[in-house]
Amino acid sequence: MRNIGIIGGTGPQGKGLAHRFARAGHPVAIGSRSAERSAQTAQELNTRLGGGTSVRGTTNAGAAGSCDIAVLAVPFQGFAEVLRNLEADLADKIVICCVNPLGFDRQGAHGLYVPEGSAAEQAAAALGGSAVAAAFHNVSAVRLRDEPGPLDDTDILVAGDDPDAKSAAMELSAAVTGRTGIDAGALRNARVLEQLTAVLISVNKNYRVSAGIALSGLAADVRDRAGAA
Ligand SMILES: NC(=O)c1ccc[n+]([C@@H]2O[C@H](COP(=O)([O-])OP(=O)(O)OC[C@H]3O[C@@H](n4cnc5c(N)ncnc54)[C@H](OP(=O)(O)O)[C@@H]3O)[C@@H](O)[C@H]2O)c1
Incomplete structure (x- = not known):
């Protein structure tokens, strides 16, 4: 079991991931700018999980420092x-980034220019002492919240340059989908994963769904092989 800290864990995406990770048996610390807000979120999730204390609320620095x-x-x-604020607390930690740099205008969602290439690469550049991977960009918070079981029609694509960070993200993906995440290459590919979310948001709006990503041509034995690599 891994101690997981969610930075911004009071929002729909952090809360949805926290719920799935805690349900898989990982202790989770919900981080927030407000310890009061994170305590409320932790209480809500512990209640959903049927009681217990596997989720706790703290500050973002508290979650970063203890995970x-x-x-x-x-x-x-922001x-x-x-x-900048969490660089010291996150030193020597594995950091998984699901941040999508998106803008919205009259034509809908669109990817924003990020000088480093992607939010995940920005995190890697800013957090020199951390091992960064990119994952969970394309899974909707609505499905994380509303669907009781694993999202087993969904693939979590994971990008990263650090093998430990990448395999940790691939393993954690199983808490969400019931199967190991897909190795999607180097961290620079995070720019594709992040911007792909603009496409999904457009699909979701046009079809009134919460679409995600599923790759074809990956039989179960092939998925196992990648997970063992
Ligand atoms: N929502 C989705 O379906 C989805 C799917 C895939 C990926 N994502 C990505 O996941 C991330 C979180 O998504 P979300 O929808 O949960 O976002 P959100 O609700 O807008 O924000 C999440 C949390 O971040 C904190 N926060 C807000 N503004 C901040 C700022 N300027 N500085 C520091 N903390 C701030 C807030 O917590 P406190 O006020 O408690 O500090 C908030 O509850 C985003 O980058 C998004 O692109 C979202």
Whole structure:
């Protein structure tokens, strides 16, 4: 079991992931700018989990400092400041980034320009002492919240340059989908995963769904092989 800290864990995405991770048996610390808000979220999740104390509320710094694996689940707006504030607390930790740098205008959702290439690469550049992977960009908070079972029609695509961070994210994906995440290559591919979410948001709006990603051509034995790598 891994101690997981969710930075921005009071939002729909952080809360949804926290619920799935805790249900899989991982102790989870919900981080927030407000310890009161995170305590409320932790209480709500512990109640949903049928009682117990596997989820606790704390500050973002508290969650970062106490975890083995941190999940960055804050909006892109304000992301640079979050990274600056948590650099010391996240040193030597595995950091999984699911931040999508997106803008919205009359034509819908669109990817924003990020000088480093992606939010995940920005995190890697800012958090020199952390091992960063990118995952969970394309799974909707609505499905995380509303569907009782594993999202087993969904693939979690994981990008990363650090093997430990990448395999940790691939393993944690199983708490969400029931199967290991897919190795989607180097961290620079996070820019594709992040911007792909603009496409999904457009699909969701047009069809009134909460679409995710599923790759074809990956039989179960092939998935197992990748997970063991
Ligand atoms: N929602 C989805 O379906 C979805 C799917 C895939 C990926 N994502 C990505 O996951 C991230 C979180 O999504 P979300 O929908 O949960 O976002 P959100 O509700 O807008 O924000 C999550 C939490 O971040 C904190 N926060 C808000 N503004 C902040 C700021 N300027 N600085 C620091 N913390 C701030 C808030 O917590 P406190 O006020 O308690 O500190 C908030 O509850 C985003 O980057 C999004 O692109 C979302």
